[in-house]
Amino acid sequence: MNFERIREKLNILADAAKYDVSCASSGSTRKNSKNGLGNSTGMGICHSYTEDGRCVSLLKILLTNYCIYDCAYCVTRKSNDVKRAAFKIQEVVDLTINFYRRNYIEGLFLSSGIFKNPDYTMERLIAVAKKLREEENFNGYIHLKSIPGASDELMYQAGLYADRLSVNIEVPTVSGLKLLAPDKKHEDFTKPMLKVKNELLRYKNERKIIKSTPKYAPAGQSTQMIVGATNETDKDVMYSATFYYKKYHMKRVYYSGYVPVAKDDRLPSIGSQVPMLRENRLYQTDWLLRFYGFAVNEILNNDYPNLDMDVDPKLSWALRNLHHFPVDINKADKHMLARVPGLGMLSVGKILKARQFRKLNWDHLKKMGVALNRAQYFLVCDSKSWEQRDLEAEQIKGMILQNSKGKFRKQYSQQLALFN
The missing domain is CATH 3.20.20.70 (Aldolase class I)
Structure with missing residues (x-):
């Protein structure tokens, strides 16, 4: 050979x-x-x-x-x-x-x-x-x-x-x-x-x-x-x-x-x-x-032929459909929970099981791993610590993007500190 x-x-x-x-x-x-x-x-x-x-x-x-x-x-x-x-x-x-x-x-x-x-x-x-x-x-x-x-x-x-x-x-x-x-x-x-x-x-x-x-x-x-x-x-x-x-x-x-x-x-x-x-x-x-x-025409259609590069498609859909929100975490069905930005299917499963035993609040959701920096704008739960619901879509988008940048800077600073 x-x-x-x-x-x-x-x-x-x-x-x-x-x-x-x-x-x-x-x-x-x-x-x-x-x-x-x-x-x-x-x-x-x-x-x-x-x-x-x-x-x-x-x-x-x-x-x-x-x-x-x-x-x-x-x-x-x-x-x-x-x-x-x-x-x-x-x-x-x-x-x-x-x-x-x-x-x-x-x-x-x-x-x-x-x-x-x-x-x-x-x-x-x-x-x-x-x-x-x-x-x-x-x-x-x-x-x-x-x-x-x-x-x-x-x-x-x-x-x-x-x-x-x-x-x-x-x-x-x-x-x-x-x-x-x-x-x-x-x-x-x-x-x-x-x-x-x-x-x-x-x-x-x-x-x-x-x-x-x-x-x-x-x-x-x-x-x-x-x-x-x-x-x-x-x-x-x-x-x-x-x-x-x-x-x-x-x-x-x-x-x-x-x-x-x-x-x-x-x-x-x-x-x-x-x-x-x-x-x-x-x-x-x-x-x-x-x-x-999701159905494909919910995310992409003649009015929205291209995906938003600033935010993920699930958040983009939610911002265009604020009339569906806020969702009550203690009452909503699986289909609607899956549409909440910040909730993955693993978290949805945890929520459905946990709420059989008690009403859920923000602390419970945080312990479950829910991305509250996004989900908080689309949920209500057994808590009154954040209940403002008069924000426009662009305001919510701006706040989420700002929070994401802040989180990235914090993570970067923590990683940098390991080498100092």
Whole structure:
């Protein structure tokens, strides 16, 4: 084996894979058996986080950065002047096993540029996973990227060996895809998604009858959208995400701010990178939609097509809907408590349990970990220490922002004191 050449390929293809952020590994329950290698149960060189917050490490690479397509936003597009490389199937298998044995990784995240055609590329990705499972008896986590345009048969095979499958929708809108990737069709992305969804449903139903039914993509499927490559609004992004969650039963939708790397009249100018804060606000909105009972049109609509960069989307919604507040902490139902800024779902659960035994006041809420610097403007409880309710939305927003700055300065001063 030419170790220098392998190292060179690894440098090229690991760097090319860094733009794909959809590599979470939560949800898989593949157990080790027959003295095999690895175990993805309770777990997932990129770092990702499981649903319960644990950090896992994955070897994150492309099989190749050669590509037959010329998507304007992609660093591996065929017209881009970059150094090209391609792994052999056995090279990826050997890298994964060797890295795992050295305790560098807990699994593999494998994507690829498209060379020859989608089916040929997908076959090679599957071959890597199949060798790891059947020849190396590897039971660690494997995430395979679904190649747009791949056949249903190949998508079925991929799910038998991978823990998670994902196909990146890339551009949130159909018009944006036509502009930046004219060689691709929207159905090239949605067809593999539909196949995976149907196979997951079939596995779930067959498993009820036949316990030995082979597992199919136990961690489900995910997708990723590039944000800011076109002039889409946050409303466009989140309406698309909601569609994919509902239509294709996505486990996660990831949002990746576009990083301008090439001059093109269709793209933002170099140096105009999407602010990290915009990504953060989209993820916060995603969380509210999935776990807090919000509908997307409550947060983003024609009147409010973009998220507020000053405050989080939950607080922004509350400030626009002050007629719903204040909420009585001792009487409000779970649905309304979840909409109070400063109350997370863990705190909501504590409140519902605690108020069965007594009326709650500000001290109780503080001990529960409620962020009173925000929540106090939207609550009443068994206390009279703060009951002013004649503030306007802008006044409340200003006071919260001022308190947040003061809190940050205090924390910074405390940290600085540790080094003096």
